[in-house]
Amino acid sequence: MASSDPVYLRVVEDLRRQIIDSTLPPGAPIPSRVQLTQRYGVGETAARHALRVLAQEGLIVGRVGAGHYVRERPVLMPLQRSRLHDQQTAFTADMQAQGRHASWDWRSELVEAPPEIARRLKLREWEQVMRTRFVLRGDGRPLQLATSYEPAEFSRGQALPAEGSNGRKGLAARMAAAGMPITTASEEVYIRVPRPEESDRLELPSGTHVLHLERTHWSGDRPVETSDIIVPGDKFRLCYNIPVASA
Template identity: 60%
Template structure:
């Protein structure tokens, strides 16, 4: 460690090593600030910064009045991205097939395209789109936030019309020929932390998905999932 590095990083690196190699297993208690100052010969400020850094990395969680503990490791749920594309709610059907009880709510409203959506849907920035926001829950726990955008001409107007997007487009004479997904990880926005009940340090998986009919994009979505709960599974025919 270079002498110019903050002293608290020495504490962070040692505790991180113990967590990753199993010396400190999930659920075990992290030494208190007073114990850290004595063990590592650092000040209380450095000990406090170290605990904050470990929490920000998602390695430990704080419990009021009890201290800090090594975070339990979640078993990642597989999401099969292409298996249920012809169903009304592919995400829900996928989890239900794995024995989860899934519920969701949604709300639709008109929204201006703006520069980003205009690029993604190849419409004017001033165009009005239908924006639909979904919140999915599994066994009562929030699991996914999805926001879908589509031109007004394709938007569903009744609950009956809120069926598979592929089927709904076909009813308009539009055949979906391709679904493109672009995935990246990022730090969550505050609203996502609250809606998805994310622990400190957890990043999200952001899926930008677009349905294409030939060379025309007819719907695009932003899908946000907790990065510590899911893994994406893709099937690529050869």
């Protein structure tokens, strides 16, 4: 480490190494700030900063009145991404495969399409879309957030079902009824830091990143629905089945 590096990085680097090589196994206590200042010869500010960095990296967690501990290494649950099902149907199948009960809340409303959503749906900016927000749960715990957008023309003349009810038809059925059968879906995935409201709604520990899936359903060359699906990075791994054409 370069001599010009902040002194707290010396503490971070050593504790990080011990956590990664299991010298400090999951659940092990991390030295207190006072102990860190004595062990590494740094000030209390540097010790506090080192603990903050390790928590932001997701390596340690703080417990009120009990100090910091090495974070448990989660067993990642699979999410199958090869199906053209509705979000709720796919989520239910994944939860059932893991012996969990799936449930969700949702709310639909007509809104003006933000620029990015208008681009994905090939609409004019601020043209009306139907926005539906979901919170999906496994055994009562929030595990996914999803926000779906559809061109408003597919909802005209249809009464909105009661919020959170089971009266909402699936995406494939709605598009087929509108004469726009779904033919394919595309998906882009990236990792990012969660927004504060996402952390709150998903009850994420400090330092947890999320997987952000941008999924768009197409009817021919027209996008008919696009969704932002937010998945906790410490709970799931994405599983894709890729068909290969025979020679």
